[in-house]
Amino acid sequence: MNIIITKDNQELSEKACGIIEKQVNDKPDSVLGLATGGSPLGTYKQLINGCQERSVNYENVSTLNLDEYIGLDKNDPQSYHFFMKKHLFDHINIRPENTYIPNGKAVNLGDECERYEQLIDDIGPPDLQLLGIGQNGHIGFNEPGTSFQSETHIIELEESTRRANARFFDSLDKVPKQAITMGIQSILKSEKIVIIASGERKADAIRSLLEDEPDENMPASALRAHKHVTLIVDEAAYQKAGH
Ligand code: F6R
Numbered sequence: 001m002n003i004i005i006t007k008d009n010q011e012l013s014e015k016a017c018g019i020i021e022k023q024v025n026d027k028p029d030s031v032l033g034l035a036t037g038g039s040p041l042g043t044y045k046q047l048i049n050g051c052q053e054r055s056v057n058y059e060n061v062s063t064l065n066l067d068e069y070i071g072l073d074k075n076d077p078q079s080y081h082f083f084m085k086k087h088l089f090d091h092i093n094i095r096p097e098n099t100y101i102p103n104g105k106a107v108n109l110g111d112e113c114e115r116y117e118q119l120i121d122d123i124g125p126p127d128l129q130l131l132g133i134g135q136n137g138h139i140g141f142n143e144p145g146t147s148f149q150s151e152t153h154i155i156e157l158e159e160s161t162r163r164a165n166a167r168f169f170d171s172l173d174k175v176p177k178q179a180i181t182m183g184i185q186s187i188l189k190s191e192k193i194v195i196i197a198s199g200e201r202k203a204d205a206i207r208s209l210l211e212d213e214p215d216e217n218m219p220a221s222a223l224r225a226h227k228h229v230t231l232i233v234d235e236a237a238y239q240k241a242g243h
Pocket of ligand 1: 034035036037038039040066067131132133134135138139140141
């Protein structure tokens with residue numbers, strides 16, 4: 001695993017942006033795997049600047065998002081569809097029809113999981129997958145105990161995940177209990193993976209990712225089997241991890 005330690009979240013975001021922009025410049029029809037949540041916000045700001053000020057071109061780029069809450073409409077401000085438009089897609093020259101996110105309102109969720117996994121194979125797999133990491137080590141919404149062989153599936157969110165994400169909702173009881181997520185096997189199909197972690201609250205997960213044996217109780221540890229992973233971590237998440 002390639003490890004980049006940064007001073008703070010700003011530098012982390014610049015580094016992640018630099019890697020994504022290089023990917024897009026080197027291969028203009030790249031497929032990018034994207035994440036939501038707090039971690040990628042700074043990176044997305046930088047990507048928007050790059051598109052608007054440095055003419056990085058997303059006209060032929062496609063994106064596949066990791067996950068979506070079950071039961072939220074695309075226009076719900078808390079949905080990941082809404083998040084991606086607000087924080088990235090509406091501000092760069094990507095074609096909306098080239099952006100893919102699981103449908104959390106599908107009538108048949110089992111079929112939706114199969115459809116999305118097929119999309120990953122047909123459109124992707126991503127040339128570059130951007131990941132955050134949960135405090136419990138989840139990647140995508142693959143909670144501890146998820147099989148490393150898993151493909152796109154429905155997951156019950158852990159209480160700790162719901163509590164961590166309650167900051168985006170009016171109250172904890174509004175946070176959905178289930179999500180559709182790319183599986184661990186689906187994520188590992190990507191050519192390259194960049195995982196970002198910032199702040200002390202991620203330190204335990206980062207320590208475990210770097211030091212413990214791969215274990216399904218620590219979903220991110222599956223990344224150890226991938227040939228091209230870059231971890232970008234700020235000092236707060238790394239030093240507290242005991243390095
Ligand atoms: C989001 C996702 C999750 C988050 C993780 C960290 O699409 O897949 O794995 O990356 O929950 O969330 P933040 O960045 O909000 O700490």
